[in-house]
Amino acid sequence: MYQAHYHNRLRSWPNTWFAAAAVDKPLKHVVFEMQLSDQTPTIEDPAPRQLHGDGGGGADLTALFSDELLLRILAAVPDPLRLPASLVCKRWLRLVGHLRHSLTLLDWSFLDRGRLFLRFPDLAELDLVPGSFASPSSVAARGRVLLSWGPFSVTVDADADSPVGECCFLQPGVIDRGLETVARSCPGLRKLSLVASDSETGLMAIAGGCDTMQELELHRCSDLALRPIFAFKNLQILRLVGSVDGLYCGPRVTDIGLTILAHGCKRLVKLELSGCEGSYDGISAIGRCCMMLEELTISDHRMGDGWLAALSFCGNLKTLRMQSCRRIDADPGPSEHLGTCPAIETLQMQRCQLRDKRSLQALFMVCEAVRDVVFENCWGLDNNMFALVSICRRVKFLSLEGCSLVTTEGFESVVLSWMDLQRLAVISCNNIKDGEVSPALSSLFSVLKELKWRPDSKSVLAGTGMAKKGARFFRRL
Template sequence: LAFSDELLLRVLAYLPEPHLTASASLVCKRWMRLSGRLRRRLAVRDWAFVTHRLPYRFPDLAVLDLFPASIAAPAAPSRASPVLTCGAVSLTLDPGADPPLGACRFLADDVLDRGLAVVAARFPNLRRLSATAASESAGLMDIAGGCATLQELELHRCTDLALRPVSAFAHLQILRIVAASSPLYGTSEDGGVTDIGLTILAHGCKRLVKLELVGCEGSYDGIAAVGRCCAMLEELTIAEHRMDGGWLAALAFCGNLKTLRLQGCARIDDDPGPAEHLGACLTLESLQLHRCQLRDRHALHALFLVCEGARELLVQNCWGLEDDMFALAGLCRYCNHQSDSSNVLALVS
């Protein structure tokens, strides 16, 4: 008995997504084609698949992660080659490279742009994209024009120049920027993300609700531009930052900010300035500190002053927080102090 494609799609739709790939797609070519139409999320690890098979194998994707595929594999990896794991990405390192444990090596910019052009042409309903930024960003311009409904964008190896096309994303609400100066990528000849790049994205992404900055090198001016222009911004995450002194005072311009999260920061602010010039985030509800160095009492005092209206304070896996410094949290007058039991020792230096 032959079932129509429509009926088979209704049956296959009841299967969990892992079974669509591991089981149903192996039954026959027809089932493989139909199961591909039901797949909505995909992480690609081979860039050749992006340009040749992706649009035909999975034509209705809404969430696409291209970052793993944009990392070039070593020329001749061996069984003895070390593997570096960063989050969900595993990198095979080349022992013969100089240095052998250096930064990631990415595909050429023109190759990345061609792949993004294919995605832009074949996936108009894409909602979330994770990709590696090319220096000229021609591929991102194609994405902005072809994927009009894109709401969430994650860009790796970012520079100021690579952020220029971001203003073309009309409906972008969630943006994650990983600067090219991030330790994973080493030192970039084009630099990282500075106040110039932060100002570009601030003027172009005025509908942002969530923003994450990783390894950025901005200062007061860049954060102030984000606060002034992105009036809808509710959640700001700053990770492994390289900000110049004084950037904390610019948080007062974030007039609708509800959650401030600092992750993996070796320092908070080297020179926050006089307390009377700091201002405050009056709408802030939650201040979260993860894996941060908190030995600088002056910087911590400034942070709590800016976040004095916070109702929740979460400190997790941080270093250098002594008893008298933890007492500064009393500046956050309305907060409920939280720390899980597994991190109690991390709060005492």
Template sequence: MSFSAEEPTTDTNQPLKKRSPSWSDLWLKNTKPLKHVIFAMQLQSLSSPTPNKESKTKTQTLIPKFSKIDRTLLLSDELLLKILSKLTDSHRNHNFLVCKRWLNLQGRLVRSLKVLDWEFIESGRLIARFPNLTNVDLINGCIVTPHNSSIWLNHRFLSMNINFEISGFVPNWRICEENLLPVEVVDRGLQALASACPNLRKLIVIGASELGLLSVAEECLTLQELELHKCNDNVLRGIAACDNLQILKLVGNVDGLYRSLVSDIGLTILAQGCKRLVKLELSGCEGSFDGIKAIGQCCQMLEEFTLCDHRMDDGWLAALSYCENLKTLRFLSCMKIDPNPGPDEYLVSCPALEKLHLQKCQFRDKKSVRALFKVCEAVREIVVKDCWGLDNDMFSSASICRRVKLLSLEGCSLLTTQGLESILLTSNELQHLRVQSCWHGSYGDYSSFIFICMEEQADG
């Protein structure tokens, strides 16, 4: 028996059938993933030390830890800044801990800063670290405080250590004035800050001179808000060049901290230079009728005027009528209003006044309170909070304000329902009334009395 092997015959007229690809063909043709694996193995071999005999038991992975690769390097600084700017403040404040690049980028996003150490400005680190500042507070940085003292002083605008060698509070005690930086040092820092931050919009400083503020006025043309502590008439010559200034706060004298003088001379210089003021606050400043009149005539855009612990001369209240566009008038912690306001014919009402706020003030005589309400005859809102000495007889003079829509009384211990009667029965437009912590009348007495007054107004 013999076997013969027959060769397979192929028909040239029929098409060949394609063979299905095998797994090995797919692997060899698609070499892109393989290249990544080989590249990862090479990176691992370069970064990992050569194993010795002692480390043969330790297993080493061939794929590197991709979490250590900073993929944000592919993004430009401009694009990354846009991304970081969209984060909330709570998330953005910790970005500087990521790397040095994020530290620099985070500094470019900071707009507001409170300086605690003046060396941070003189060394140039402030400018290099935060080049786009628009809001800078320099008060705490201008004060040199002892670090070996356990006595801590808190004020409305500063916190500082007090020298333990001081014994007691004497009448002429001015602890802040004794620890201020020299004027030359403050001016030099202001010049460096102004030249590096031309887009500065708000500045708070203490102990500066005319030259330092002039450099700020010349370099920072967009400056809109300024707060000056320990200010005097000469310093106000420097801010007269701030053409675009809109919000200004002047602090002249603070009992126990420092002493400085702002008089009619400084107020006149201010009025002639800063004609675009919208908000003005005078704290611990002196002056008279002439200074307030100059402000009213020159600063015609003034809408909000605040006086804190003022030392104005008698008769200044009549000058408020020159503020034709004044809408809000505030008195904060004032020991007096105007003991001698003058004849009634000089007390002209402010035509545009809408709000009168009185907080922590002392009312010593009915004559000054009556003059105040006469000047504020056109107000729509009266807020009195924690004012000493305001009794029924004084508050009855508020009945001249017949257009009041909102009346808020808080902490007026001498007021009773008898004092409220005069204004509630004469204010036909009254819509909101708030009475709190007026001890001479319980809430039930006030509520029933208010209900009776409202019924009488409705019947009328």
């Protein structure tokens, strides 16, 4: 009895399903007809097709399935198992290629050979940046090193004074020919990442061949490279990378390029400027022309003085994100000229240096109506600098992570001043102590809808489940 129960428990669901279906006469008849037709040679098919890889020469029942039906079956296969499934036969290899919609190119030669899109004909997202780096051919193998920066890994010359520079990219003509191939072969492309060149040929080909393009990422971008941007009629998300410290130094994106962008992409919803220059004129042009802009990310900027005041022209801006910025605005100008962003909801500061009190105060004045404030691993954020955020009176969510200079006293003085606060997260802030939490702060914790309290690994409340239970946790105490 135990053996019979153990056998039934280990029976897989396909065996159970077919065992139950065997009593179904129509299904049994269909399976018999499939086997019979595959075992009977005809003039068109003189030899029965075999299932590749079974070693026993069994008949391939999937040969009777249409491509559409077999494609639906393969689509249900988990992603890690699709590669083994593509090795069954050439037909399965071709069909599995139709299921791949996102691809990162590591070797440009695969694009030049023209077989990339025969293998993956339905690509919707394509990243060409890693394959756009050229390895130095004149250096011996022992003189090469592999440089990794974020998602990129490139071979550089260890003996050169500047190991990574313009010479590490493919020639503009090679990139343009590759982009023309992409335009001809991927008309349904929606997202593309590439290294820009001053030639308009490549981008114009992409704009003409890929009508559904919605997201574009341009590395080593310049003002000249933005001239064809007007041809992308449906572009909604744009990321411009002028230069990356430690990886490459490209040409500049200035107010000229930002103005070209503003007049050419009026349907833009999300914009990221990384390593770009500019000033009040460029940002104000974007605010005036891109009326649908809702999200702006400024990363490692080289903006000129006074650019913060131009944010007030972004009337529908909801999210402002600043990442890896050494400064905010050296000279924001008089406070009465700053203005505000009326629709702003979220302000995020990630890995920024916040040591200039005047510029940080100007930023909070521009974002006075913000609802969510996030500080993540920001340098220089002490009690005096953190106290400036109290300018924003409508905050409902605050997140502090990796801000070790803020103490419990400075944190409490700001948090208790917000009457609308509903959610709070404090993570890895070592100078905020459990033992210094006052009764007033404890009372605030009890009415919050969401609370994540892990200021350090020694926190008494860190392992109590308070982060998940919030106010319900305190009501049971």
